[in-house]
Amino acid sequence: MVRLIILPLVLAIALSAVVYYGHMLFDLSNLEIALIAGILFCISMVLYHHLVASAAIRRVHRNIEALNGFERELLRRIDELRSDKAPHSETALLSERIDQLDIFRERTETALAGIVAEHEGTPNTAADGAPPRFTDAGNVVDLSRRKGEIREETKRQASSSSRISQIIAAGQTSLMLQPIVQLPGRAPVGLEAFCAIEAEDDRTGEKRLVCVGDTEDRLSPRTTGLVERETLNHAAKAVRVMARNGQLMPVFLRLSKATLSKSALTSDICRSVRNDNKLLSNLVFQFPLADVSRLKGEERDNFYQLMELGVPLCASECESVEDALRAIRSGHYKYLKMDASRLLSFGKREGELVSGQILPDCQQIGVSVIAANIEDSNVAAELIDNDILLAQGDLFSPPRPAKLDERRSVRSEKTAER
Structure with a gap:
């Protein structure tokens, strides 16, 4: 920029000197002085044009390098987001930003090609008819390849999320959350334990289970989700009704050390499922993984009796990756239940989620892995895309009947009084 200002000043001084010295020292005619001044003016204009064009080319080069740097930063950020399992919407947004940068870069390079062509008198196209590229060739190829991969992956992720994630992320879970079975002649108390969501997967076109009943909810007014005779009969009837409707889904019941200490109840469970393949496959008994090692005597015998019978077991309350892997590799469990926040947190391996x-x-x-305590719909959508089942927590469970809540408060007051 300084040179662009100095050059006209130098030209003016040179012309003044030519006029002055031409008259005073060399006694040149006006025509000769004008001819010399014209030659100097033409030379200075050529230099001026060259300086202007060079400055424009350098400026555009700097813009393109800045774009390359910004683009590399975007690609790095997308890689981080993918490793962090960030929501697809943010990855898609960054990918869209890259597309916009591409358009801007093409316009910049076209303008640069025009400047160079005008300055050097060369054709304004490359051999293939496209504007010539002035960035590092290897870098451009690498960036283009990476951008292509990211765009394809973004499309795959968007299609795999399909209507399942879109509906959940939009907060429209009530459209999907319909009880698969309504037991005849019973009030819908604790019916959420038998609710499951089945949705079509756009990747395969097949329906798949995405949500299972949360066994933390009550199954009947007089139990708290633990296996008791009434609860067992209730769950067995639910499975049979679903079987008649052709909609078999797993029904989860919680075991406890107190339950396992009752041999008669364990015998009831074994008797119920032994001669009914539907019950044997779809009544899932959940037990805290940490409590397995604490079982003693009759409790341990009854637990292993269920295990030997082939009853589906769910290991719940897995606190670490090591515990989860130990449970999986034991071959005794069909389901593994972990907190959603643990599944989507980083384990000991750097940059890899627990899931x-x-x-x-x-x-x-x-x-099958089940996620419990799901905080929001974005987390739910992320879990679904990783083929992790959802346990119905507060986000997905239908509201409880008011009468049941009243009974609970009355019982709590009586307990406090005692």
Whole structure:
């Protein structure tokens, strides 16, 4: 910029000197002085044009380098988001920003090609008819390849999310959350334990289970989700009704050390499921993983009796990746239940989510992972896209009947008084 200002000043001084010295020292005619001044003016204009064009080319080069740097930063950010399992919407937004940068870069390079062509008198196209590129060739190829991969992956992720994620992310879970079975002659108390969501997967076109009943909810007015005779009969009837409707889904019941200490109840469970394949496949008994090692005597015998019978078991309250992997590899469990926040947090392996560390083993052995305590719809959509089942927590469970809540408060008051 300084040179662009100085050059006209130098030209003016040179012309003044030519006029002055031409008259005073060399006694040149006016025509000769004008001819010399004209030659100097033409030379200065050529230099001026060259300086202007060079400055424009350098400026555009700097813009393109800045674009390349910004683009590399975007690609790095997308890689981080993919490793963090960020919501697809943010990845798609960054991918869209890259597309906009591409358009701007093409316009900049076209303008640069025009400047160079005008300055050097060369054709304004490359050999293939496209504007010539002035950035590092290897860098451009690498960036283009990476951008192509990211765009394809973004499209795959968007299609895999399909209507399942879109509906959940939009907060429209009530459209999907319909009880699969309504037991005849019973009030819908604790019916959420038998609710499941089945949705079509756009990747395969097949329906798949995406949500199972949360066993933390009550199954009947007089129990708290634990296996008792009434609860067992209630759940067995639900499975049979679903079987008649051709909509078999797993029904989860919680075991406890107190339940396992009752041999008669364990015998009832074994008797119920032994001669009914539907019950044997779809009544799932959940037990805290940490409590397995604490079982003693009759409790342990009854637990292993259920295990030997082939009853589907769900290991709940897995606190670490090591515990989860140990449960999976034991071959005793069909389901693994972990807190959603644990599944979407990082384990000991750097840059890898806990879900990514246990899912390969689960898929190989045939264990289904269930996420509990889901905080919001974005987390739910992320879990679904990773083929993790959802346990109905507060986000998905239908509201409880008011009468049941009243009974609970009355019982709590009586307990407090006692």
